[in-house]
Amino acid sequence: MTSIIKETQSIKEAVTFINAIDVNKFSRLISRIIQKLHLKGERTFSEDEEQKLQTALSLDKQALDLVLETTAFILEQAVYHNVKPVALQQQLEAVHLNPDKAEMFSQTWAATGPELVEKLKNNIFAPKKLEYVGWQLNLQMAQSSQARLKSPSAVLQLGLRKEDSEEFIQSGLEPSACSVCLSTKQSKTLVQENVFADFNHQELLEFYNKLEVVQGQLDSLT
Amino acid sequence: MSSSHAKDFSFWGGRIPPEIESMSKNLKDVDQELFRKLMKAVVSSLEGKDCVSLMKSIAESTTIPQDRLGHIVAGMHRVLSEAIRIPPSSLKQEAFKENLRELRIPEDFISDFSSVVFGNRRSALETATSTNDPHLPALQDFKWRVDVAISTSSLSRALRSSVLMQMKLSDGSFHCFEVPLSKFQELRYNTALILKEMNDLEKRSILQIQD
Numbered sequence: 323m324t325s326i327i328k329e330t331q332s333i334k335e336a337v338t339f340i341n342a343i344d345v346n347k348f349s350r351l352i353s354r355i356i357q358k359l360h361l362k363g364e365r366t367f368s369e370d371e372e373q374k375l376q377t378a379l380s381l382d383k384q385a386l387d388l389v390l391e392t393t394a395f396i397l398e399q400a401v402y403h404n405v406k407p408v409a410l411q412q413q414l415e416a417v418h419l420n421p422d423k424a425e426m427f428s429q430t431w432a433a434t435g436p437e438l439v440e441k442l443k444n445n446i447f448a449p450k451k452l453e454y455v456g457w458q459l460n461l462q463m464a465q466s467s468q469a470r471l472k473s474p475s476a477v478l479q480l481g482l483r484k485e486d487s488e489e490f491i492q493s494g495l496e497p498s499a500c501s502v503c504l505s506t507k508q509s510k511t512l513v514q515e516n517v518f519a520d521f522n523h524q525e526l527l528e529f530y531n532k533l534e535v536v537q538g539q540l541d542s543l544t
Numbered sequence: 545m546s547s548s549h550a551k552d553f554s555f556w557g558g559r560i561p562p563e564i565e566s567m568s569k570n571l572k573d574v575d576q577e578l579f580r581k582l583m584k585a586v587v588s589s590l591e592g593k594d595c596v597s598l599m600k601s602i603a604e605s606t607t608i609p610q611d612r613l614g615h616i617v618a619g620m621h622r623v624l625s626e627a628i629r630i631p632p633s634s635l636k637q638e639a640f641k642e643n644l645r646e647l648r649i650p651e652d653f654i655s656d657f658s659s660v661v662f663g664n665r666r667s668a669l670e671t672a673t674s675t676n677d678p679h680l681p682a683l684q685d686f687k688w689r690v691d692v693a694i695s696t697s698s699l700s701r702a703l704r705s706s707v708l709m710q711m712k713l714s715d716g717s718f719h720c721f722e723v724p725l726s727k728f729q730e731l732r733y734n735t736a737l738i739l740k741e742m743n744d745l746e747k748r749s750i751l752q753i754q755d
Binding site for chain 1: 688707709717723724725727731732735742
C-alpha cells in the first residue's frame with residue numbers, strides 16, 4: 323500500500339504544530355475543512371476567522387497556514403486514493419501524528435468521506451450543466467398567417483447552470499464561552515440560464531430517437 | 545347582412561377589405577399578360593423575395609398609371625394572403641371562385657388566382673408567410689457525446705459517465721452543456737411523456753371537429 327503522505331520537512335513541522343493543538347478544537351477545525359474541500363478556489367476561513375484562530379490556537383500566521391494547508395492536503399490525498407479509514411490512521415501515525423489526532427482524522431474521514439467523494443465525482447468541467455428540465459404542451463389554434471391550425475407543440479425548458487456561479491456568503495465568527503466556536507451562515511445564489519425550444523410532433527420524435535441512441539451507448543458502457 | 549349570408553361564407557371574413565374592393569374597380573383595360581406579371585411579383589413578395597426592380601420594369605412597360613397598379617397589387621396581395629390563411633379543407637376551390645365572381649373579377653383572372661392558391665406553390669407560400677409569425681426557437685442541430693471520466697485531479701479513480709450536448713437553435717444561439725446521468729434520464733423520460741400526451745391529444749375528439 324503506497325503511503326499517501328510522504329514525511330517531508332513541512333509535514334514534520336505541521337505534525338508538531340497539530341500535535342500541540344487541543345483535541346476538541348482540532349475536531350471542529352477538521353470538520354469545517356472537510357466540508358469545504360469540494361469547493362475550488364474558496365477560502366475555508368475568512369481573514370477575521372483566521373485572526374481569531376491564531377489567538378485561539380496560539381499559533382502565528384505562518385504556523386496556522388501550515389496547519390490548515392496540511393490538514394486539507396491529508397484529506398485531499400485520502401479522497402484521491404480513496405483510502406480506508408483504518409489505513410489512513412496507520413499512515414498518519416507513521417508520520418508521527420499523535421494517535422488521538424490520527425483517530426480523529428480517521429473518524430471524520432469515515433463519517434464524511436464517502437459523501438465528499440460523491441460530490442467530487444459530480445464536479446464537472448463543462449462550462450454549463452443541465453440542472454432543470456421543464457416542459458409545456460400547447461395546442462396551437464391559429465397564427466397571423468394561418469387560421470384553424472390545431473397543431474400540438476411542445477416547449478422544452480432546459481435550465482443550465484454555469485459551473486462557477488455558486489457563491490457562498492459567510493458571516494463572521496461569533497466567539498462564545500468556549501475558546502473556539504465557529505458559526506457560519508451560508509447562502510447560495512445560483513444563476514440559471516434558461517433555454518427554450520419549440521417542437522412539433524415530428525421534431526420531438528426525432529429528438530427522442532436521438533436520445534434513445536445516446537441511451538444505447540450508455541447501456542453498452544456498463 | 546344579406547339573406548344568403550347564412551349559406552355563403554367569404555374567405556375574407558365579414559366585410560370586403562378595401563384593397564380588394566379597389567382592386568376590382570381598377571381591373572378595366574388590364575390585359576392577361578400584365579395581370580400575370582403583377583401576380584408573379586406579388587407571389588414572389590409573399591415568398592419573401594425583394595421585387596422592387598420587377599415592379600419598376602412592369603410599371604415602365606405599361607401605360608396604366610402607377611396608382612392604379614398600386615391598387616391592383618394591394619388587392620392581389622390581400623386576396624392571396626387571406627386565401628392561404630384558410631386550410632384547403634375549409635375553403636374549397638369552387639367557393640373561392642364564387643367569392644371572386646361576386647366582385648365581378650373577370651373569369652381568366654379568377655382562374656389565375658385559383659391556380660396560385662390551390663396549385664403546388666401553395667405549401668411554399670404557407671411556409672414563407674409563417675416564418676414571420678412569433679415562435680420560440682426550434683432545435684436546428686443537435687450533437688452529443690458520451691464521456692467517461694476515468695481520473696480527475698481530485699480522484700484517481702472516478703469512473704463516472706456523462707453526456708455532453710451541443711444544441712444549435714434556429715435563432716442562431718448555441719448551447720453546449722454537460723448532462724449528468726440522472727438529468728439525462730429525466731430528460732428522456734419527460735420527452736417520452738410529452739410524446740405520449742401529444743398522441744393522446746391528437747386522438748381526442750377536439751381535433752376531429754371539422755370546420
